[in-house]
Each structure stands twice: as structure tokens, then as C-alpha cells.
Amino acid sequence: MGQAKCNAVIGGVTGMNDEALARFRELIAERLAALDNEDARGEAGQATVELDQQAVGRLSRMDALQNQAMAKASHARRQGERRRLNAALARIEEGEYGFCEDCGEDIAEGRLELDPAAGKCIQCAKG
Template identity: 65%
Template sequence: MIREIFDMDESKARRFRTLIQDRLLALDKEDALGRDGQATVELDQQAVGRLSRQDALLNQSMAKATQARRDAQRRALEAALARLEEEDFGYCEDCGEEIAIKRLELDSTAMRCIACASGR
């Protein structure tokens, strides 16, 4: 179903597309920086001992959790791009009403209007 997006002319659609693509590029850069932290923890006999290994394992665990958050953000951004192409971008998935432009500017992955998101 094709809907006419509220005041969503091509320049606004292009701006949102650019915002989303810029965030995806930033995630790619963050991925590159975070790869070392996710590497297998090697047992270093020269280190202080068990505490050093535990610290390394904790750092690895945090790096993996951060990567999982970036992956979830990437999926949400890609879904927003798909909604933009399908002309569903900017409409609440629950009630079908328009999502405020300011909300979309803050979070282009928003899929619900404020009322639905807050449970009203």
C-alpha cells in the first residue's frame, strides 16, 4: 500500500536516507575499532596471573556485547531504509498515524508514535 507521507517531499526523504546511511557508515567504523577487543583471549604466562586473564575475559565480553548492540542498531537502520523505500517510513506501526518529524530526526529507526510508544 502506497501512502503519501506527510510533508515528506523528496528532499526530506533524501535527508533521512543520508542520516541513516551516515549512521551505518559510523557503525562500520566502530566495528573495525572493536574487532581487537573480541579476539580470543590468550593465556599470557608473563602476566600477573589469574586476575589478568579474568580482566581480559571481561573486556572481551564487553566488546562482544557492544558488537551485539551495534548489530541490532544496524538491523534497525536497514529496516528504516526499507520503510523509506516502501513509503512506510514515518508512520506508526501500531496505529498508522504519522510519527513526528522531530522524533524521526532524533531516532530515524522509530517505528511508533509517542502515544503508542508510551502505551497511551
């Protein structure tokens, strides 16, 4: 085990210092808040579509059903992202944030800046 890796393991996290970890916690919190805002805006789109022929024509109803399906799919995507972000917070608390889940090597900070929920280094993510 290299000196840098050894020091990282002894410290409980990757070579990141407390300042970097705080920055990633904040970035994750901001993204979770943004997901909450998107959920609040998307609730109306998931509402039950009225099927009254007198109130809405057939094409308008089909359009409303399609919009509802897209709103539900967007909600499911946000839920998945929320799970990934919460898992990243758990990895921070466990001292495992920034290590690849597959190979154990450090994940580049630039990758974590783009996707703070990333659990794999670029090589393992490529497959």
C-alpha cells in the same frame, strides 16, 4: 481520513517531501557508516583471550575476559541498531517511512531526527 493524511497516502509516504526523505536517507547512511567504524575499532576487543599462565596473570586474564564480553555485547548492540536502520531504509523504499507501525499515524519529524530508525510514534512507543 484527513486531507493531509490522504495526500500523504497518495504520495506513498508521510507528509514529508522528497527533500526530507533524502535527508533521512543520508542520516541513516551516516549512522550505518559510524556503526561500521565502531565495528572496525572493536574487533580487537573480541579476540580470543590467551589463557597462558606464564604470559598473563589471573587478574589480568579476568580483566581481559570482562573486556571481551563487553566488546561482544557492544557488537551485538551495533548489530541490532544496524537491523533497525536497514528496516527504516526498507520502509522508505516501500513508502511507509514516517508512519507508526502500530497506529498508522505520522511519526513526528523531530522524533525521526533523533532516531531515524523509529518505527512507532511517541504514544505507541510509551506503551
